[in-house]
Amino acid sequence: MAAAKGPMPLESAIPNTIASEESKAVVAKNGKTNDIQDKEVSMEGLCYISAYDQWTPLSVSGQLPKPRYKHGAAVVQQKMYIFGGNHNGRYLGDIQVLDFKSLLWSKLEAKSQSGLSESAETVSVAACAGHSLIPWGNKILSLTGHTRDPTESLSVKEFDPRTCTWSTLRTYGRSPSSRGGQSVTLVGNTLIVFGGEGAGRTLLNDLHILDLETMTWDEFETTGTLPSPRSEHAAACYAERYLLIFGGGSHSTCFSDLHLLDTHVMEWSRPEQQGIIPEPRAGHAGVTIGENWFITGGGNNTKGVSDTLVLNMSTYVWSIVTSIEGRNPPTSEGSSLVLHTIGGEDFLVSFGGYSGRYSNEVYALKPSLKPSLRPSGPAQQINEPETNGIAPISVGATSSRKAIFEIEELQDEKGSSRAKISKTLVQAVKGERNQVEDGLYQERLQKLRLKQELADVEDRNVELAKELDLVQDQLSAEGVRASKLENDISELQQRLQKMNALEYEFESLHREMDAASEEAASSSNQPPRGGGFWRWNG
Known part of the structure; x- marks a missing residue:
């Protein structure tokens, strides 16, 4: 079967x-x-x-x-x-x-x-x-x-x-x-x-x-x-x-x-x-x-x-x-x-x-x-231990049940005619089966390697995405900070303009006060009218 x-x-x-x-x-x-x-x-x-090599x-x-x-x-x-x-x-x-x-x-x-x-x-x-x-x-x-x-x-x-x-x-x-x-x-x-x-x-x-x-x-x-x-x-x-x-x-x-x-x-x-x-x-x-x-x-x-x-x-x-x-x-x-x-x-x-x-x-x-x-x-x-426990690799030391089962199924289908097939043909079938299994094994290994590489790439993409999000968050924070600084500068400029206006008004008032003081001083130097020197010598 x-x-x-x-x-x-x-x-x-x-x-x-x-x-x-x-x-x-x-x-x-x-x-x-x-x-x-x-x-x-x-x-x-x-x-x-019925399935082989599959956890059920x-x-x-x-x-x-x-x-x-x-x-x-x-x-x-x-x-x-x-x-x-x-x-x-x-x-x-x-x-x-x-x-x-x-x-x-x-x-x-x-x-x-x-x-x-x-x-x-x-x-x-x-x-x-x-x-x-x-x-x-x-x-x-x-x-x-x-x-x-x-x-x-x-x-x-x-x-x-x-x-x-x-x-x-x-x-x-x-x-x-x-x-x-x-x-x-x-x-x-x-x-x-x-x-x-x-x-x-x-x-x-x-x-x-x-x-x-x-x-x-x-x-x-x-x-x-x-x-x-x-x-x-x-x-x-x-x-x-x-x-x-x-x-x-x-x-x-x-x-x-x-x-x-x-x-x-x-x-x-x-x-x-x-x-x-x-x-x-x-x-x-x-x-x-x-x-x-x-x-x-x-x-x-x-x-x-x-x-x-x-x-x-x-x-x-x-x-x-x-x-x-x-x-x-x-x-x-x-x-x-x-x-x-x-x-x-x-x-x-x-x-x-x-x-x-x-x-x-x-x-x-x-x-x-x-x-x-x-x-x-x-x-x-x-x-033995003298060889450090290293044994020679025996190629094809294990065989797949699937290959044996398919050969047995072929024997059942052919019946008595199968007995006429030479041992050479059986060995050839087994050899081809082993080659196919070796190829599948290599494809499986390649698939696992590609899967691991894909997982590594995905992990790297996740890390880069996290770094990008972090940079974007930092840029956003810097943008907020820059906007705040601009507002602070604008406010300082407005305050500076107000201070300049107040300084101008202060200088104007100072000049007016100086003019008033000079006028008062000049009026105080004029001789008084009536009495005094003119009254005694008039």
Whole structure:
């Protein structure tokens, strides 16, 4: 059957079968309740997602969990268990379950027992965030992260889904200090704990190994260059021997580096990354399918990361699976990512996260990459530490399911006549298909580059527009100021004219006063008439 192309409607993930006219079902689609009449909803889980490499929101029913991030997720017997997390700065301690067959959410009322006691009572397990959930058989191990009342050492708890019971496991040896945001990776029968953020926001890069058979902690000495202290990174195991560490963050920056630890000789190395060099990120999530390591979500100091990446762990070649716009869980920080396989098909399932808002949505992606059938031994896959962990690039190491499906469809159509086609022709078809896919891949890269350049240009235009608005505002302010100065000058000129007129009037009055004074003085110098000298000598 050929792979479906193009976007798939949301409803196609949930097939409906017609029942009696009286039947009626209510389905909650991401929190919105819809009435469906004259149909019986038969939710067959993830099987009906037909599009590859495309994140699809799942229609789920039941009471939705509280939105959260930095929670833990694990899959046991076709059910996804969600524990803890952070919502608005508050730690959560509930256990939520999503049944992948019915896509029904339910909340568990967990019991807790300590030591070897048979009694158990319903109590609230210590709320936490930044912890790690690891499926182990039919049970789930939880390595505590950040809690309201932190302990001195990292505790290990076990949850039994069958009895819905928590128990604290007794460990031996020197336990790691309490922390959150660490990576916990299952390698064989051991758990490898690396890094995280400890008490007082201290960033760590220590390595601890827990033997699950003896429940004994060991702290190993390593050689090579250790990764710098970090938290909120991702870790993966390859070939039951190699531990890979990618990304993470400190208090001031995020990383995009890749580190490799050979657990047989306990030596660190820095593989040379090939292909698309990923952006720095922290708070991302990852799962492995064969030799492919899928990375989703996370963010850095400037933005959230929207692309879903895949690393071929045998060649260290990065490629982009898909990009998703908006604030969906696959682009969120602190979202969980699990792997579920149905009928031979692999599905990535993302839940929750934070990207400006807390989420409780569920998204699924069916990857087109097929697990490699090559031998998984380290000699064929990864170079030894003497070569600094740099492996040769294997061209065409991964193939597309779409090409294989189209060839199989062609075989079905031709029937018996297809058997007569030579192997050379089949190889030619595959070769042409690989060339087409390579071309599409390059076009995709070019599109992403152009998209990034366009975004940069748009950002620059926005900055220039802001600068132009600022200059215009300054010019407007200067214009207002100039107009005010002109008015002030006009007013001063008017006052000056009035002062000149008053000065002229003052001078006129002064001249008149001087003339009057002279006239008065001249009149006072004339001889008096009658009497005086003339009277005595007349």
